[in-house]
Amino acid sequence: DAGVIQSPRHEVTEMGQEVTLRCKPISGHNSLFWYRQTMMRGLELLIYFNNNVPIDDSGMPEDRFSAKMPNASFSTLKIQPSEPRDSAVYFCASNGGLQETQYFGPGTRLLVL
């Protein structure tokens, strides 16, 4: 199994631009999680889906952030417009059930100038 796949691995953009991060979970997993990691705040859960349905988005920082999961094998996290404080590493993780261990992707390192 290829594991959780994220793209792009690195993204540099200018303030105000739209950023789209992509994730392909492990085949057969029905839960997907988006996290953000920074030195100051550590690893924070932004949103998670179960069977493609958003269950909890209370971690999404503000309306500039949105996430979708149109099918079981693909999810996107979009930031529009981006700001320098959004600079972080964004991880996607998946598992086969909400109480199971999570498998993380390699992350997308985002830098907003």
Place this chain on the structure above:
Amino acid sequence: SQKIEQNSEALNIQEGKTATLTCNYTNYSPAYLQWYRQDPGRGPVFLLLIRENEKEKRKERLKVTFDTTLKQSLFHITASQPADSATYLCAGMDSSYKLIFGSGTRLLVRP
């Protein structure tokens, strides 16, 4: 708010010694705790899970304890090796199935 706290200072030990990392939780009672390893530039990798009704769990050179009285988990690596150098994250699941992560403790094992 629900919190997982780990020692932010790096732990520096000699190869062959036992490394002990601490995780404390506040304002909630996680049904279980998980420990992950994270290497620079990579995503966290799951190591061990311990449930609240388990006192201790072992896997090879790793051992985790869960003390609900102290609200604490200890993570031990015996016979440590330089390859064990990494950041170790503790996470507790809350009642809505969300994992709350600590900020991690960096371990450095000197040869």
